[in-house]
Amino acid sequence: MTTATNHYDAIVVGSGISGGWAAKELTEKGLKVLLLERGRNIEHIKDYTNAFKEAWDYPHRDRPTEQMKQDYPALKRDYPLNESTFGMWANEKENPYVEKKRFDWYRGYHMGGRSLLWGRQSYRLNEADFEANAKEGVAVDWPIRYADLAPWYDYVERFAGIAGNRDGLDVLPDGQYLPAIDLNIVEKDVAARIKKAFGGSRHLICGRTANITKPMPEQNRVNCQYRSKCWLGCPFGAYFSTQSSTLPVAMKTGNLTVRPYSIVTQVLYDKDKKRARGVEVIDSETNQTVEFTSKIIFLNASSFNSTWILMNSATDVWEGGLGSSSNALGRNVMDHHLNAGAWGEVEGYQDTYYSGRRPTGFYVPRFRNWGSDKRDYLRGFGYQGAASRENWRRDVAELSIGADLKAALTEPGRWTIGMGGFGEMLPHHDNRIFLDRTVKDKWGLPVLAMDVELKDNEIRMRKDMMNDAMEFFEKAGIKNVQGYNGDYGPGMGIHEMGTARMGRDPKTSVLNGNNQVWDAPNVFVTDGACMTSASCVNPSLTYMALTARAANFAVEALKKGEL
Amino acid sequence: MERRELLKMIAAATGMAFVGGEVWAAGLTAPAAAGSKSLFSASDIALLDEIAETILPKTTTPGAKDAGCGAQMAVQINDCYNATEQGWFVDGLKQLRARSQQDYKLDFMQLSKEQRHQLLVKLDAEAKVRNVQLQSNDSTNVTTKKKAGDKNQPAAVVAPSAPHYFTLLKQLTLFVFFTSKVGATEVLRYSAIPGKYDGNLPYKKGDRAWAT
Numbered sequence: 073m074t075t076a077t078n079h080y081d082a083i084v085v086g087s088g089i090s091g092g093w094a095a096k097e098l099t100e101k102g103l104k105v106l107l108l109e110r111g112r113n114i115e116h117i118k119d120y121t122n123a124f125k126e127a128w129d130y131p132h133r134d135r136p137t138e139q140m141k142q143d144y145p146a147l148k149r150d151y152p153l154n155e156s157t158f159g160m161w162a163n164e165k166e167n168p169y170v171e172k173k174r175f176d177w178y179r180g181y182h183m184g185g186r187s188l189l190w191g192r193q194s195y196r197l198n199e200a201d202f203e204a205n206a207k208e209g210v211a212v213d214w215p216i217r218y219a220d221l222a223p224w225y226d227y228v229e230r231f232a233g234i235a236g237n238r239d240g241l242d243v244l245p246d247g248q249y250l251p252a253i254d255l256n257i258v259e260k261d262v263a264a265r266i267k268k269a270f271g272g273s274r275h276l277i278c279g280r281t282a283n284i285t286k287p288m289p290e291q292n293r294v295n296c297q298y299r300s301k302c303w304l305g306c307p308f309g310a311y312f313s314t315q316s317s318t319l320p321v322a323m324k325t326g327n328l329t330v331r332p333y334s335i336v337t338q339v340l341y342d343k344d345k346k347r348a349r350g351v352e353v354i355d356s357e358t359n360q361t362v363e364f365t366s367k368i369i370f371l372n373a374s375s376f377n378s379t380w381i382l383m384n385s386a387t388d389v390w391e392g393g394l395g396s397s398s399n400a401l402g403r404n405v406m407d408h409h410l411n412a413g414a415w416g417e418v419e420g421y422q423d424t425y426y427s428g429r430r431p432t433g434f435y436v437p438r439f440r441n442w443g444s445d446k447r448d449y450l451r452g453f454g455y456q457g458a459a460s461r462e463n464w465r466r467d468v469a470e471l472s473i474g475a476d477l478k479a480a481l482t483e484p485g486r487w488t489i490g491m492g493g494f495g496e497m498l499p500h501h502d503n504r505i506f507l508d509r510t511v512k513d514k515w516g517l518p519v520l521a522m523d524v525e526l527k528d529n530e531i532r533m534r535k536d537m538m539n540d541a542m543e544f545f546e547k548a549g550i551k552n553v554q555g556y557n558g559d560y561g562p563g564m565g566i567h568e569m570g571t572a573r574m575g576r577d578p579k580t581s582v583l584n585g586n587n588q589v590w591d592a593p594n595v596f597v598t599d600g601a602c603m604t605s606a607s608c609v610n611p612s613l614t615y616m617a618l619t620a621r622a623a624n625f626a627v628e629a630l631k632k633g634e635l
Numbered sequence: 636m637e638r639r640e641l642l643k644m645i646a647a648a649t650g651m652a653f654v655g656g657e658v659w660a661a662g663l664t665a666p667a668a669a670g671s672k673s674l675f676s677a678s679d680i681a682l683l684d685e686i687a688e689t690i691l692p693k694t695t696t697p698g699a700k701d702a703g704c705g706a707q708m709a710v711q712i713n714d715c716y717n718a719t720e721q722g723w724f725v726d727g728l729k730q731l732r733a734r735s736q737q738d739y740k741l742d743f744m745q746l747s748k749e750q751r752h753q754l755l756v757k758l759d760a761e762a763k764v765r766n767v768q769l770q771s772n773d774s775t776n777v778t779t780k781k782k783a784g785d786k787n788q789p790a791a792v793v794a795p796s797a798p799h800y801f802t803l804l805k806q807l808t809l810f811v812f813f814t815s816k817v818g819a820t821e822v823l824r825y826s827a828i829p830g831k832y833d834g835n836l837p838y839k840k841g842d843r844a845w846a847t
Contacts, residue, residue: 473756
């Protein structure tokens with residue numbers, strides 16, 4: 073049922089961070105683009121229904137109910153299940169998945185995807201991140217180097233608006249920043265003590281975050297108001313999201329068509345031309361199947377769902393789907409493993425407090441296996457943390473009940489400081505996702521099965537993640553330092569990636585250095601699926617840069633008639 | 636990130652993890668019957684109100700009853716706790732009523748303010764002793780919980796021993812009071828739109844803490 077109205081220059085599948093960028097770049101370069109989103113529409117500001125609510129405005133003060141826990145058995149394992157973001161995570165009954173091993177999969181099935189819910193920490197990969205696989209003989213080599221991506225990092229940082237300092241550290245390349253969101257007095261003092269204690273080899277710096285600290289009137293965005301309610305949708309447009317940033321620009325070109333409730337079931341593959349000709353869509357409301365055609369396709373459905381689409385495509389040519397000729401499709405699942413670190417008490421500072429709620433904290437860049445440091449594992453980790461004064465939730469064991477307890481809890485308590493590591497996970501062939509055709513979702517589509525676990529390298533690293541955090545604080549004079557190496561299930565970092573990796577060889581990678589599927593060069597995958605290694609820094613900024621770079625390449629190639 | 640850490644570090648002013656949070660639920664499987672009728676009568680809610688008011692009384696600032704704590708506690712227990720935990724609360728109210736009869740030959744509602752305070756101070760002390768015992772068993776509990784959480788293991792589920800009921804009541808009182816509008820805006824300090832961040836704000840003893 074393909075008609076003229078179903079044809080576009082480009083189709084973008086998914087409207088999250090990378091999909092929004094693809095739509096923006098392609099429409100700005102003059103292409104007629106169809107943006108497909110599997111979930112409902114969410115309109116900027118108007119649909120941020122909880123943006124001004126406080127705990128007392130929710131029936132259960134933002135706590136999950138037992139009913140919610142029953143309905144969301146995976147989501148309930150960590151912090152995202154609450155009343156304020158309820159409805160912003162994929163319905164687990166309608167969208168099941170199979171856990172061969174525990175996998176926490178947190179999905180945003182709506183316009184904007186997880187760009188509305190993300191943590192906003194924005195760091196560049198460094199030169200060594202792109203070289204490490206080749207040097208260490210791990211997995212396959214990245215087909216690009218830092219220099220290939222650096223101008224694109226510049227480009228996306230300027231548009232997205234990243235608050236941060238230029239800290240001059242090789243391990244964490246500097247970018248194009250708005251004024252940083254400051255450290256508080258305790259964090260600043262700890263930073264100074266750390267510098268001294270470790271002879272300048274370890275650093276505590278301002279977190280770099282996609283919250284703007286100066287207005288961006290050209291995007292109708294107001295600077296951060298320090299409410300720390302980002303994940304409810306910001307009525308000020310102060311953090312980067314599809315809705316606040318990329319979508320309005322794409323709409324303004326007049327070249328964008330947005331279609332919500334559109335579940336892409338496969339890329340339609342033309343065997344003779346060895347090209348994709350479009351996509352098949354199920355309308356999630358009517359269950360009708362629709363085809364859309366285009367010259368190029370960008371898959372930005374989130375790592376696992378972009379991979380799922382490829383697995384469902386061209387199965388008459390390759391049993392395992394488009395891109396499976398490499399035997400890398402669905403393999404090499406990576407996340408950032410977390411929930412190991414330390415916290416402790418800070419003496420003094422009783423005459424200081426703070427006002428405003430920062431949307432970020434401090435960052436400690438990787439120092440393990442960096443420079444002359446060598447460990448019994450590969451790669452490293454960074455820490456994110458904050459210092460603050462205790463609130464009414466603190467333990468005041470010496471107080472019983474009554475007016476004294478109330479008076480004590482009405483005042484802030486001691487200062488404490490804590491940080492948790494984000495560790496790099498190595499790509500491993502056996503860490504994989506695959507189609508389970510025996511389990512179907514609400515639309516009768518086969519679902520993903522997850523078979524992922526931490527390997528020895530990560531388990532060794534986690535010991536350092538805890539012990540180094542303790543040492544760090546102890547050397548900074550923090551008291552009663554307590555370390556933790558807690559529960560982590562793959563996926564909990566919400567940084568899943570690697571299942572359609574970039575590489576130099578079609579036999580071992582799904583994508584080439586321009587994010588083109590080797591077996592269908594007019595199909596681009598620029599979300600987390602493309603990652604060849606994980607680094608230890610938060611990945612979204614890299615997806616933005618890779619997407620802008622690939623979109624530029626695609627349009628140039630189209631012009632030359634190469635696609 | 637900050638949020639991740641904050642939610643993990645919830646330990647109310649009772650020396651133990653917030654009951655009803657995931658740490659506790661790890662060993663409990665029986666879900667509460669959804670949509671079941673309220674576990675509490677109007678007189679139960681009045682009792683919850685008075686317990687809460689005794690824990691956080693009206694002083695120069697509003698107290699628990701001003702914040703409607705009793706009714707909100709009932710909502711929380713009905714909807715946010717599993718059947719086992721609900722049983723601890725229901726049984727706890729019975730025990731508290733009986734204890735009042737035993738110690739004062741009066742219903743808790745008939746006690747004077749001073750008597751209520753006295754009784755709950757006693758219960759608080761008893762609860763703390765019990766918590767210390769519970770935590771000394773903690774190392775074995777942790778192993779059990781880990782196994783229960785691992786999907787590859789058969790469900791060797793062992794329910795954690797019941798905490799003292801007064802701990803539950805005190806935790807929930809603190810939670811519903813300080814997350815209420817009255818508690819957050821009239822007892823603590825609250826700013827809807829701070830507009831800026833000051834990481835070195837002068838503080839003097841007596842200044843109120845931020846609600847959020």
